[in-house]
Amino acid sequence: xxxxxxxxxxxxxxxxxxxxxxxxxxxxxxxxxxxxxxxxxxxxxxxxxxxxxxxxxxxxxxxxxxxxxxxxxxxxxxxxxxxxxxxxxxxxxxxxxxxxxxxxxxxxxxxxxxxxxxxxxxxxxxxxxxxxxxxxxxxxxxxxxxxxxxxxxxxxxxxxxxxxxxxxxxxxxxxxxxxxxxxxxxxxxxxxxxxxxxxxxxxxxxxxxxxxxxxxxxxxxxxxxxxxxxxxxxxxxxxxxxxxxxxxxxxxxxxxxxxxxxxxxxxxxxxxxxxxxxxxxxxxxxxxxxxxxxxxxxxxxxxxxxxxxxxxxxxxxxxxxxxxxxxxxxxxxxxxxxxxxxxxxxxxxxxxxxxxxxxxxxxxxxxxxxxxxxxxxxxxxxxxxxxxxxxxx
Amino acid sequence: xxxxxxxxxxxxxxxxxxxxxxxxxxxxxxxxxxxxxxxxxxxxxxxxxxxxxxxxxxxxxxxxxxxxxxxxxxxxxxxxxxxxxxxxxxxxxxxxxxxxxxxxxxxxxxxxxxxxxxxxxxxxxxxxxxxxxxxxxxxxxxxxxxxxxxxxxxxxxxxxxxxxxxxxxxxxxxxxxxxxxxxxxxxxxx
Numbered sequence: 001x002x003x004x005x006x007x008x009x010x011x012x013x014x015x016x017x018x019x020x021x022x023x024x025x026x027x028x029x030x031x032x033x034x035x036x037x038x039x040x041x042x043x044x045x046x047x048x049x050x051x052x053x054x055x056x057x058x059x060x061x062x063x064x065x066x067x068x069x070x071x072x073x074x075x076x077x078x079x080x081x082x083x084x085x086x087x088x089x090x091x092x093x094x095x096x097x098x099x100x101x102x103x104x105x106x107x108x109x110x111x112x113x114x115x116x117x118x119x120x121x122x123x124x125x126x127x128x129x130x131x132x133x134x135x136x137x138x139x140x141x142x143x144x145x146x147x148x149x150x151x152x153x154x155x156x157x158x159x160x161x162x163x164x165x166x167x168x169x170x171x172x173x174x175x176x177x178x179x180x181x182x183x184x185x186x187x188x189x190x191x192x193x194x195x196x197x198x199x200x201x202x203x204x205x206x207x208x209x210x211x212x213x214x215x216x217x218x219x220x221x222x223x224x225x226x227x228x229x230x231x232x233x234x235x236x237x238x239x240x241x242x243x244x245x246x247x248x249x250x251x252x253x254x255x256x257x258x259x260x261x262x263x264x265x266x267x268x269x270x271x272x273x274x275x276x277x278x279x280x281x282x283x284x285x286x287x288x289x290x291x292x293x294x295x296x297x298x299x300x301x302x303x304x305x306x307x308x309x310x311x312x313x314x315x316x317x318x319x320x321x322x323x324x325x326x327x328x329x330x331x332x333x334x335x336x337x338x339x340x341x342x343x344x345x346x347x348x349x350x351x352x353x354x355x356x357x358x359x360x361x362x363x364x365x366x367x368x369x370x371x372x373x374x375x376x377x378x379x380x381x382x383x384x385x386x387x388x389x390x391x392x393x
Numbered sequence: 394x395x396x397x398x399x400x401x402x403x404x405x406x407x408x409x410x411x412x413x414x415x416x417x418x419x420x421x422x423x424x425x426x427x428x429x430x431x432x433x434x435x436x437x438x439x440x441x442x443x444x445x446x447x448x449x450x451x452x453x454x455x456x457x458x459x460x461x462x463x464x465x466x467x468x469x470x471x472x473x474x475x476x477x478x479x480x481x482x483x484x485x486x487x488x489x490x491x492x493x494x495x496x497x498x499x500x501x502x503x504x505x506x507x508x509x510x511x512x513x514x515x516x517x518x519x520x521x522x523x524x525x526x527x528x529x530x531x532x533x534x535x536x537x538x539x540x541x542x543x544x545x546x547x548x549x550x551x552x553x554x555x556x557x558x559x560x561x562x563x564x565x566x567x568x569x570x571x572x573x574x575x576x577x578x579x580x581x582x583x
Contacts, residue, residue, distance in 0.1 A: 006415075006422050006430075126489070139457070171457050175431035178453070274455035344451050362458045 006208040007179040009140040010170035013105045013165070014039035014081070014146035018049055019187035022103075023074035023194070025052035026065035030084035031117045032169035033107040037079055059084040060353045063091035069208045070100035073199025075151070078102065081169060082109035082123040089127075096131025097225060098209050099197075101154035102162040103169045104132075108270065108321075109169040110357040118358020121269065125331045131225055133232060134299040135164040136269040140177045145249055146296075148182070151191045152239045159235050160197060162230060164299075168271040168339060170358065182247060190246055216260040229300050236297055253302040255311050259291030260286060264315040264373050265347075267293045267336055269322045272319060272354075272361055279366035286343040290370055295332065310336070311343040315377040317369040319389070329353075329386045348376050354389035365389045398543065399460045403479050404469035407439040409501030409530035413469065413555065414445035416534060419552035420544050421447075427454050442470075442477055449543060464569040467537055468492060469529050471517065475503055487511065490540045490580070492516035492529045497583030512540045514580040523572045524565075531569045546577055 005211040007015065014036045017025065025044075027037045044053040054069075062078055070076040080088065084352045085106060092203040095102050107122050110116040124134060135150060137143040143165065150163040167173055182190075198207045213221060232381055236253060244250035255273070258280055268276050283290050293309055293316075295302075310316055318337075320330025328334060333351035352369050355361050369389055376382050402419070404410035411432045418430035446460040460484045468491040480489065488510040493500050497511040500565060516532035531553065538546045550570050557566050558576040 004422070006418050006428070139455075170431075170434055174434065175429055175457070176415055177429050178422065178427050183540075271457040274457045278456045360459045362461070363456070 004178050004180045006176050007135075007140055008035070008174050009143045009167040009174050010036035010107065010174065011039055012140040012144035012179045013167070014043070014149050015076055015181060016144045016187075018043045019050045019184050020075070020077065020148065020151055020191060021188070022051055022077045024052045024054060024069035024076045025078060026056055026062045026069065026076075027078045027080070028056050028062045028084060029058045030059070030081045032109055033079045033081040033084070033105065034175045035173065035270045036105060036107070056340045057076045060091060063088040063095060065086070066102050067091055067095050067098065067100060069093070070102050070258065071098060071199075072135045072201045073196040075155070075194040076100070076102045077104065079105040079107070081107045082111050085127060086111060092127055092130045092132065092255040094210065097221070098116060099160040099225070099228070101160050102164060103147065103150045104162065104164050105143070105155055106164050106166045107169040107173040108166050109198060116357040117169070119171050119271075120321045120356045120358070121166075121185070122356075124164060124320040125165050127164065128156050128299055128331060131161065131229065133159075133161055133229070133236070134297070135165050136296055136298060137165065137167045137172065137206045138271060138292065138333065139181050140167070140172055140175070141249070141255065142251075143172060144179055144181070145243065145251065147245065148190065149186055149239050149243050149251070152242075153232070153236055155191075155195060155241070157197070159193070159228065159232050161232065166270065171271045186246060190243065205380060220368060232300050233302055235296070253297040254305050254309060255294040255296060257292040257295060259309060262313060263289040263293035264370065264377060265291050265293050265313050265316070266311075266317050266366060266369060267295065267332060268296050268319040269298065269332065270321065272321070275361060275363060276319075276366050279363040279370075281348075282363060283367060283370060283378040285304070288370065288374075298332075301335050301339070306336060310340060310347060311345050313347040315373040316347045316349045318349060318351045319361075319366075319369065320351055320353050323353055323356065334385070346386045348373070348382055350376055350382055350384070352389040353386065361390060396450070397456070398449045398456065398465070398541075399463040399541065400449070400465045400467065400537075400541075401460055401463040401483075402445040402447075402469065403473050403477070404443055404445075405473070406441045406443050408469050409528060410443055410445045410469055413467075413530040413534055414447050416549065416556050417447050417537065417544065419555060420548040421449050423548040423551055424578045426451060426543070429454055431487055433459070437508045442473060450452050450558070457577055463487065465490065465541060466539070467533055469516070474500065480504060480579060483509070485564075488512065488540050489534045490533065492533055493542050494518065497581055501583075506563045510540065510582065512582050516575050516576055519572055519575050519579065523575065532572045532576035535573040536580045539577050539580045539582070549573060
């Protein structure tokens with residue numbers, strides 16, 4: 001029997017990690033992720049997991065230890081935030097290049113400077129091209145569920161890639177909510193025993209990881225990585241469907257909320273989606289034909305599904321919680337707009353940068369984004385492609 | 394009836410305001426309700442004004458922005474009354490529950506608040522008498538139980554036991570329960 005308890009996002013993921021009981025966790029504390037690793041360290045100290053917990057002196061070492069342990073043939077997890085992820089950078093790419101199914105929770109936080117500990121997506125968006133899968137979570141429950149699913153997705157023999165599971169720093173990581181946990185045995189049964197692939201500790205079949213790879217084969221190896229991640233979507237869908245049967249909570253690559261008869265749509269990631277659903281309901285009561293597209297899976301990007309869902313609309317307002325300095329809009333906007341370019345019918349798409357460094361986003365802000373896209377649709381043309389929500393003048 | 398209730402806690406760093414909001418959340422869980430409890434994370438210093446928030450509903454809570462127009466405001470530290478605007482954004486018919494050495498009428502006069510409901514109790518005094526030190530968060534939970542009919546003293550007591558069970562000695566937990574009950578009875582409405 002599943003039980004509902006009060007947990008914040010960090011504790012929810014720490015409990016998922018306890019139930020997964022990985023062979024190795026190597027992590028370094030950083031706000032707002034610290035609480036997750038501390039709780040997991042307690043589980044280790046109390047003997048509730050068999051995990052080898054490697055305390056390291058930096059995130060670069062944390063990811064290096066994870067790479068070593070995963071290449072050796074272990075089920076490996078870690079967690080970080082913002083500057084910690086930035087310090088891992090080099091090894092984050094290497095983990096994906098070596099096709100190591102490491103699962104990492106990232107409590108999203110602004111990348112400096114100035115120094116800020118609050119939520120935005122600049123950390124994981126910076127890592128979007130590192131070759132990891134990225135699943136965004138709306139609340140603590142989803143952070144828990146995504147963590148368990150991530151293990152099974154990462155370890156699928158056709159995937160064998162690392163997965164980042166994100167949750168919005170403080171907004172989710174430090175907010176106590178109702179979370180329904182599966183039984184420990186259910187989680188173990190769902191993820192199954194770890195299946196090694198070319199483990200370095202198999203001394204009878206020696207393998208080499210990370211050798212010099214120049215213009216002779218590097219390109220082919222990168223192609224195989226591109227090809228691998230391009231084929232992950234059906235696995236994510238399959239694992240999510242299995243998890244839905246087990247938990248009663250159903251997840252898709254994209255969650256379409258009241259978009260069926262909508263004229264305009266809002267696109268968002270993470271905790272903003274919850275607030276946006278309330279805003280959509282309020283606007284629906286006022287007779288507005290609006291819906292929300294929640295992007296759960298950002299890497300690989302579900303291009304076909306985005307086209308199918310958004311192309312019937314007249315207008316789309318994308319909400320981006322990170323900036324691409326000097327680029328044409330934020331990373332979500334770029335992706336959405338590019339996906340729709342070849343669609344037979346396509347909506348007008350505008351972007352809003354919001355919530356940097358934890359600036360709050362209210363229902364009124366989302367209603368403002370809606371009224372802007374409504375105006376663009378009425379006019380039939382876009383004057384300002386990229387604008388700001390909640391920015392003080 | 395589906396109605397989202399929002400509660401804002403005011404106190405100072407070190408007074409257990411965040412803990413109080415967590416205990417309330419656990420009590421709501423025991424009542425089968427949905428909840429959120431989250432603090433406002435600014436520069437955290439002992440003695441600096443801090444806020445914490447609760448949301449309570451019969452339905453799952455999806456909204457994740459800050460609380461700006463609470464139905465209930467709880468003030469744990471009396472020195473904040475008249476110092477910061479504890480009524481900021483509170484609903485017109487909202488409820489104020491304050492740790493205050495005086496009557497609700499006196500507090501209304503101090504704050505210039507003449508609508509809604511006001512509950513006062515001397516939580517500092519209660520905790521000093523019962524616990525031997527000023528720890529106003531538990532008595533304020535008792536005061537809140539009086540003002541907020543969706544949570545019972547029993548579930549708050551149970552949640553308090555669960556929260557402190559591993560950290561405090563049983564006699565200290567009992568004293569906290571006494572604080573809770575005394576505050577519930579001594580709170581004045583006006």
